[in-house]
Amino acid sequence: MKISSVVAKVVRDTTPLGRSDTPQVDVEIVHMNPMVSVGSGRGDADSFDPPWGEAICVVTFDNGEWGVGMTAHAGFVVPIINDYLAPMLVGEQVETVDDIGDLWDLMTTVAAAHIGAVGSASYAISAVDLAMYDALGKSHLVPVYDLLGGPAHAVIQCYATGTSVEKNAAFGFTRFKIPCPWLARGAEGVDATVAAVEAARAAVGDAELMIDCWAVMDVDQAVDVCNALEPYDLGFVEDFINPEDWDGYGDVRSRTNVRLAAGERWFTVRPFEQQASRGNVDVLQPDPLWVGGATPTVRIAEVARRHGIDLAIHCGVNDAFGQHLCFALTENVIGEMYIGASTSLAESYRSTPGMALPVNGALVPNDAPGFGIEITLNGIEAAT
Numbered sequence: 590m591k592i593s594s595v596v597a598k599v600v601r602d603t604t605p606l607g608r609s610d611t612p613q614v615d616v617e618i619v620h621m622n623p624m625v626s627v628g629s630g631r632g633d634a635d636s637f638d639p640p641w642g643e644a645i646c647v648v649t650f651d652n653g654e655w656g657v658g659m660t661a662h663a664g665f666v667v668p669i670i671n672d673y674l675a676p677m678l679v680g681e682q683v684e685t686v687d688d689i690g691d692l693w694d695l696m697t698t699v700a701a702a703h704i705g706a707v708g709s710a711s712y713a714i715s716a717v718d719l720a721m722y723d724a725l726g727k728s729h730l731v732p733v734y735d736l737l738g739g740p741a742h743a744v745i746q747c748y749a750t751g752t753s754v755e756k757n758a759a760f761g762f763t764r765f766k767i768p769c770p771w772l773a774r775g776a777e778g779v780d781a782t783v784a785a786v787e788a789a790r791a792a793v794g795d796a797e798l799m800i801d802c803w804a805v806m807d808v809d810q811a812v813d814v815c816n817a818l819e820p821y822d823l824g825f826v827e828d829f830i831n832p833e834d835w836d837g838y839g840d841v842r843s844r845t846n847v848r849l850a851a852g853e854r855w856f857t858v859r860p861f862e863q864q865a866s867r868g869n870v871d872v873l874q875p876d877p878l879w880v881g882g883a884t885p886t887v888r889i890a891e892v893a894r895r896h897g898i899d900l901a902i903h904c905g906v907n908d909a910f911g912q913h914l915c916f917a918l919t920e921n922v923i924g925e926m927y928i929g930a931s932t933s934l935a936e937s938y939r940s941t942p943g944m945a946l947p948v949n950g951a952l953v954p955n956d957a958p959g960f961g962i963e964i965t966l967n968g969i970e971a972a973t
Contacts (some may be wrong), residue, residue, distance in 0.1 A: 590650040590728055592678050595717060597670035598973035599663040600643040607935060607942040607966065632718040639664075643939070645969060646670055646716035646725050650683065656717040657962055657969065659908070659939070660878045662709070669713035673704070678717070686736050686884075689721045693884040697857060705857035711881050719910050719960070720881025726959035729938025733960050737887065737917035744951040745915045745924040747906050750801065754792045757928055761949045764923065766790065766799035766827070769814070778810065779817050786821050797824045804828040804854060808837045815845035825850040825872050825901075835860070838869040850874055852889075853903035857881055862890045867897040872922075876903035877910050878939070886914050893920040901925065906952050907937055909944040909960040916954050924952065942968075 600606070607733050619964040641664035659665055674696055679691055693714065705714040726733045736741055748764035749757035757765055770785045778927040782800070789798055800823060806814065811829040818826060825848040830837045832854035842849060850872035852861060857880065864870050873893050875884045888904065893900040899922045905911040906924035915924040926947060934946045943963025955961040964972075 590652050590654070590683055590725075592648060592681050592683060592721075594649045594679050595646065595670065595675035595720075596649075597644050597646040597663075597667045597675075597713075597716060598969070599667055600645050600659075600720060600972050602972050603643075605942075606940070608940060609936055623876050628872050630680045630790050641665070644712075644716055645973060646720045647966070648678075648717065648720035650724050650728060654724050655730045655966070656720040656727060656959055657964065658721075658726070658882070659910070659941070660712045660716040660719075662712050665709050666713045666716065669704075669710060670717060673700075674713060674717055674930075683721055683725060686722070686725070689718065689725065689786050690884050691882065692721065693718055697881065707798055712879055715878050715880065715882040718884050719877065722883045723959035723962065732954065732956050732958060733883070733913040734917040734954060737883075737914075740916050741919040741921075742916060744953050745906060745912065746922075747924045747926055747950050747952055748797065748799070748949045749926055749928050749950075751930075754789050754798075755770075758793065760928070760934060761947065762926075763915035763950045764797040764824075765793055766801055766925070767825075769800055769802040769805075772782040775810075778888065779813050782814050783817050786818055786823070790821055799824040799827060799850075801827040802829045804830065804832050806830055808834070808840045811837075811841050812844045814890040815841065815847045815849075818938060819845070819847050823847060827851065827872075827874065828853065835863065838864055842867075843867045848872065850901065852876075853879070855880065858888045859893065861892050865898060868896075870898065872899045872901050874903045877914055878908070879903075883910070883914060887918065890918040890920040904938065906910030906947060908939050908941045909954065909962050910941070912944060912952065912954040913960055 644660050644663035644666040646658045652900045696714045697706040700706040722733050749762040750766040751757050754765045767789050770781050815826050827850040848871040851870050852874040853876045861873050875886050875889045890900050900920040901923050902911050904927050905915040906926045915921045927938045941962045945952050
């Protein structure tokens, strides 16, 4: 099969994606933006939120089959795909996942030389790569997890992320992650974080519990928080410093004993290899919709295997893309569902139509060809 077209559009209506207008993100979590705690913009995080929504990409093969991929920040992603990536891909052959890998190498190499392969380009490449995987699975009439060698797990063990562990327990989850409430510097911030973990631990008992620090802390604050949380037996402390403070990861690692997780805000494979080889993190957390797609996620799993550490895909069961990767990759130990303010698992953050939903904290992806996303071209048109 050859690629006949690559087209990206802005998602303007999520109803065709099976979502309502129910808020998906806890409104009190303004601290996820680093400007809450850093510099002259401290306290003005809302003013710095990116203004762009989701993008959807359709890759069509010359056999008539097509696939869909999605990502964030449509404002710059759509022109990168349509004006830059599409012309270099049309006419290229795709018969196997290795062919997709070769095209991923092409896109990232060329982007690195002209606009940079990380950040903006990585979001765009993610949507294209995922769409190619979807189209390839549909063309061969197999789910994506079979393209990757078949299931590596009987089920995906899932955990829920959100401020209310009680609500998430009512959804059937037995593993939990809470957001760090840290809004203040120094001892006040540490005390608030410890209090939040204590309350969550009291609510869930011996259940697995993690915390996400939203990449807003500097090294010293991160060390203080991590050391204060050591008695609470957390599964990991996530995103504890600025994602591009490459030396800072080593500083934190050398000064604390808690398990450390990072990677959702890293792009391409290189930073995962760098930090894993230095022994700075215990859990790698690529996001398939941001890191560059399925191709780098598979390669990052190999990084985790070689260095003897875990993989835990970011928002791994929030959409069909992550579900298939969680299911197929042996190194992936757990699947995250960010629930936030959602009142229905089917309408959780960036959910895709027709995806499987966790039952009692476990999930098996649907076995439809490709990623099994239940949307038509007319539905995509309605969404955009």
